[in-house]
Structure formats: structure tokens, C-alpha cells
Amino acid sequence: MGLDLAKETGLPLSTYPSCVKLVWMLEHVPKIKETYEAGRLAFGTVDTWLLYNMNGKNRDYFVTDSSNASRTMFVNLHTLQWDDKLLNFFGLDRNKLHLPRIVPSSDPKSYGHMASGPLEGLKIAGCMGDQSAALVGQQGFRPGSAKNTYGTGCFLLYNVGSKPVVSTHGLLGTVAYDFGGNSKPVYALEGSVAVAGSGVKFMMNNMGFITHSHKISELAATVEDNGGCVFVTAFSGLFAPYWIDDAKGTIFGITQHTQRGHIARATLEAVCFQTKAILDAMEKDSGHGLSSLAVDGGMSNSNLCMQTQANIIGIPVDRPAMRETTALGAAIAAGFAVEVWREFSELRAINQKDRKVFNPDISPEESDKMFKKWTRAVEMCKGWLDPDERGDF
Template structure:
């Protein structure tokens, strides 16, 4: 196997292949024939996975060994009506789902496969993004408010002053911020007359992206108004301990459950709750799994044991750490969330989560706004054109700073620019910003859990950059483990669906999935140098705090 390298001047990443023995120490010695027989059988079964993300939709068809055999992806429109506002067209999202399914199936058939061998479909989706529609007609009443949207900053300040605000995190695992679905729904009720009218008349349906897609895939079947526990845990309406809607939480946000149709909360893996596809080439195929995107990535990385962790470098960056069957409410700026819930008498599994608002979107900013690069994958080449960041630190606080800082009034700021600063320095600083925030999150997780992570599994677009992953290993001081097939979010949704229809029955059966040709990035700088870099980052974070004073913040939001 060829060891990958990049052209970085300063530190050439040399990831090493991860040995198969690292994964199968507990396997029987003479089981090669049995494994081959299982693999042959599993390659006869297929699972479709709808992956509806922040900037694109894709449909991937996996075989029973977890390998993608056909796929299609479409980007969709990002709507920014005002500064800090971020919306999506609900109908465009549905259109991209349908077209991706159609195009991927054409490729699937072209390769000689039979649609009848697709046993189920799973769904994974961007979380917190909030939709409302008329329950009588199924028509949306407003654009979807996307998860990074910050129009609710003023509302959040008001809610923090409301009686009972201090008790929310203990029940939901989430701090009051612009992030969860609850504040987005309250804003819609307060500012959109059509939404308020539907609410007063009892015909307002609320849901996150999963609920919206499932409702329409089932032909607008009013009986399929559901969400899974991972998505429900991001609304602030669900009690993390009971995994049910909580009347006190709804009352805090002044939501009358008799006037609004809230989706039923069901396990992430279930053969019946999600219905089946009503129209098109997959008509009649069961939808059997649903997970919020970050939970899906943890499942796709086989993070089934407490202490497992993954980091997904997408539009934002999300690190999940499996804490087991009891939620851990963070005292260090992290979120507590449901990792996955596979039903069938199993208890839900929980995670600590740290969220970085800007990861891949920082690269897109350099490309689209500043014209530094023509394609996002060129970021590594540009960053590798210099030996280091040249003293630049880029705090990419485009929407404030998320975990573990939670600084709403920060703005994106570049420190250390001199007349010698080049585009490559800023490119490096952009990649490093995500890595520094990941380090801060890992430190907080260690404090909350009492355990130090020994290895970090990674996926998502920015993980394709050897330079970025080597930088990440250097900054956190532990190995970074990258799979060859990095569609782990889609794979997680497929695994949830496959469990529901008995393609797999136990987690141990998944130990071989997506383990071939993984790469390990070992730290290659001293702990002292790493600490110096992180200290400078911390200083930059403190300097960007309070960029807007109270009056300016009110005017902007």
C-alpha cells in the first residue's frame, strides 16, 4: 500500500495504513472462510441512504458490506435574506431528494443490479433546521430556517431572562442559544402572520428536515408525522432522560401542544414507524432508519462503545463522544445529546457533543468571497505553499463561536497580518481554526467524562486534506484515524435501516465494515510547540470577544 504524502513545506504528513489486526484481535483465528461466505451473502443485499445535508443532498446505495455501489449528489440553494439569516426552500429539498434517488437508481441498474434487492432505505439529515407547514395541505408556510441562522439572538437574550431558563440544560442537555429548533419556531410564531394563524387554528405542523422528508416520501400520509430520538433531542422540547416531550419545556417556550402537531418520537432504527416510499421506482420499499447527521456519522464510524469519538468536518465541524446509556450533562460548554437509539429493548445511547460553526464553510469563504482558490480541494495546495501560518490566527466566528466557548457577540477576525502575509498563510490559518476548536472541545470532553481520548476517528470533506489531518493530530497530540470510504454519515443511516430489517442483528457483525485502507496521522511536533500554538489561539479568541456592543447587537439582530 502506498503511503500518502503532501507537498507541505513545513511538516509533510505521512499517514500510515492501519493494520487489520488493530480491529480483529477478538476474532477467531480460523474464520477466514466464514467471513468470506458472509461477505458473499451480504453483497446480495442493498440499502439506500438519503443524506440531506446543509448544502447538498445525496442518495447512496450500499451493499451489506457497507460499500457504496451507486450514488448521486446535488447542491441546492442557500438563501441569505439578511445578515445572519440562513434559509432553505423546503420544496427544493424535496426535489433534490427525489432526483438523487432517481439518478442513483439509474446508475445502480446500469451496473447490472436489481432494484428489488434494495431491502430498505435510511435517512440522515441536517439537524435543528426548522420547518412549519399546513397540516391540511402539506404546503410549507415559510422557508426552512437553517441551523446556523442567528436571527434569534435577541429572542435568546429575552428567553435567558425568563423564569426557568436555568433548568433547561439539565433536562435537554442544550444551552439556550440560536442553535436549537425551539427558538426558531418561537421566532416564526412571533414574526410570520401566516404561521401564527395556522397555530391559532390548530393546523400548524412542525418538524425538522427528517419529519418533512418522511411525510412527503409517504405521500403526505398524515399518520407518518415522526422524528427519531436523535433529531428530537435537538429541539429543546424533548426531555433527554425520558426521551419524551416535556410539558414544562413546552410551557417555557409558550408552545401549546394542542395547537401544534409535534412529530411522534420513535427509535432511530425501526421497521414500521417510518412507513414506506409511496411513489417512484422505490415504491413500497420500507424506510427503516433515521438519524441526525452527526449521530449517523458516529454510527458509520462504529462508535458503539463508551469512549468512542468521531469528528465530522463538513460545513460545520461536529465531535461526538459516546458516554453510554446515561446522559452526561456538560459543565464545560458541551452539549448532551442522544447518540443513537436502535430500539428492540435496547436503551438509547448518549453522547457529549462539541460543535464548530465554521469548518468547510471557512474554505468556501476563501473560495467564493475572496477568490483565493477555484475549487475547495485546492485549499491544501495553497496552505502547503508556505511553511506555517506566518503568525496569522483566524478566528472564524462567522456566526459567533460555538462549543465550548458559546460567544454570541464574536465576529470573524484575523490576527497577526503583516506586509509579508500571503494567501497561503491565511489558508493555513483557516484550516487551523477548525483544528484549534476541536482541541478545545476535546479538552472539555476530558473534563466532563474524566477520561482522555486516545484516538480520534474523522470523516467529512475537510478530512480529505492530509495537511489538515496532520495539523489536527499535532494540535490534539493523539493519532487521527481516517477511513478510506468517508461517506460515514450516509453509511450510518444505512446501518440503522439494515438493523431494522435484520441485514445485521448485532453490533459485533459490523466490525469489518469500512475498516480497509484506513490511515493514521501521528503527531509529529513536540507537546511544547503544540501548547504554544494553542495558547496563541486562546489569546485570539479572547480578543474577538465582545466585538459588538449591546446597542449594535440589537440593531444587527
């Protein structure tokens, strides 16, 4: 068809967006196919299902917000509407598929009320994707601001302002948030790391190196450096900015002197190196570098990991004392909808107490040397799987 999916949607064609899941289900689940052909199939994102049920299955609240809708690959990133060209590309008939109404992330009228339970009657006033909410919770309202959430995976969101940027360096273009009213939607670039906290759990559950996740930093601190070890944690390939699906997890540089602490440190460094690669891609796409990086999520509790991150990216890492920024961002969206706040400037004092800043304490030359070794390791782990093998893993 000649349709440029990345330009239209901001997303690369991969297993990441929800479009391919729907297509797969239509091909493999007869009941879903039957319902679709009868024109009775409703499609939405997780928030759509939650809101629909919270409202007692009231069809007036079959909705989603643009930050979630933009991740389906059915929405035009420039119009923020369902796009027939995109639906047709995936062989879908708009007349047979019920799609939710796309509304602002912060809206006092679009999301309804709790229909039952102890919160019955409570107004629902905000809805956005988890990473978008974390950006709002970190008050990343200025173009050029960014946050990185270290959870099971790792998700870096970079505010690019009111015009979408389509990445040419392996990132996702998406909606950051849309507070409606007279304001314009705000767009972002996102880079995702598949393995972050799950790498720590691998060290605990599979390798038996530690008994609790938080012990990874203590083990890593038993050695001064990684001892020459580089761990490419490609358990399911590598996500942004590499998008290498034929790689597998690989540890380079093991010698007879390698200790558990070296591998633990290399596990933490793997997340930091991939974050560095994403930031470099964001700088190329946007033309601007970051002056600091706001962080949150479980792995950000590790001082060693955050100091390592600052060293590798060469800029300060800023960690709030209260790190549940996703929940805070959702609360901010709802608060703006009901006018608890009217201006972003009113939020300046929120979650600012006892923040900790990690400044780089190694030279740029040393950091570059470490990253070059990581880049070499990534190149060496490519092509581990033959095409015939991929279905076996």
C-alpha cells in the first residue's frame, strides 16, 4: 500500500503495539472472529476495559485517552483519531469493530463515576498510560524534560512539546498527555528496555546469587568494578533503540577471577548502558541533550545503580523521596480536571522535599570507554538465533 506506518503512528511495526494482538486473535480464536464478523466486537486498551466496568458497563463511558490510544497503531499520531487507512492496512473493517471514543487525559465529564462498591458515586476525572502518568508525576511539563522509570523493564519518556516527532533512531513517538481545554496535546519520544528489575530477579530466582532483590546492590558493592564482565540481558531480544529480536542474553569477559559481585554489577550496568543508548537516540531525534534525568521505580532505590547511571550518561540523576510518581501523575490529571490546580506552576512544591541528586564522579573518557565495550558486546550477541530456531524459545 505504500503506507509509512512509523510516520503515521510513531511506532515501528513489531509485537509491541496492540494491533498485532488483535489480528492474531482474529486469526486464531474462532469466537472472536465470529463476533467480529457479526459486527459486535469491541476493542480497547486496558483503561477502556477498566472504565467500562467501573461505570457498571455503561456504554456512554466506552472511552480511552490519547496516550493509550496512540499505542494501538490504529491512531494517526497527527490527528489523534482512529484512522481507516491504518485499520485497512491490518485487514480490519471499521464497520465491524467498535472503537472507544478518544478523550483528553484530564476531563471532568468523559470518564463517569464509580457505579458500585465503597467508592460508589465518586467522579473519575483522569486517565492516562502509566509512563505518561510518571512523566506528569515528575512534572516533566517542559519540552526537553525526561524521566526514566526502573521497574520490571525500564521506560524513558522525553517531552518533545506540542508537535509529534517521528523517530529515525529506534524510538517510539507517542502522546505524553492531553489535558484538554485550550491546551494542546503534548507529545513524547519513548525508549523501552525489556529487562531491568527482571534481570535482578533472574539473579535471585534462577542463579541463586541473592535472597532478596534489594541485596543486588550489596553484592555488586563487594567488588570495585565489573572485572571486565559485560552482561547483555537480551532475554527476549533487545528493545529500543536496537530492536534486535535474534539476540539472547550473553555474558562477555568471564575469567577464572570472575566473582558473583562482578556479574551482579554487570546486571545493573546493563540497564544503565541501554538507558545511555536511548538518551543518545533521543538527542539525535530532538536535536537537544538533557541537563539532568529524573528517575523513579523500584531499581531507583539502589544508590549504586543510580550513581552508575549518572556516571554512564554523564549528567545528574535526580531521584525524588516519594517514588510512586505514576500514582501522583494520575492524581494530578484528575486534580486539573476538577480545578484543584489550574496552572502547572502551582505544583512546584509537590514532591520536592528530600530529593537526592547523583552527580557523575568518573571522567567522560572513562564513561566512553565503558560504553564502547557495551556497544561491542551488543554487536557480538546479534544473530544468535537462526530463523528456524526462533519458534523454539
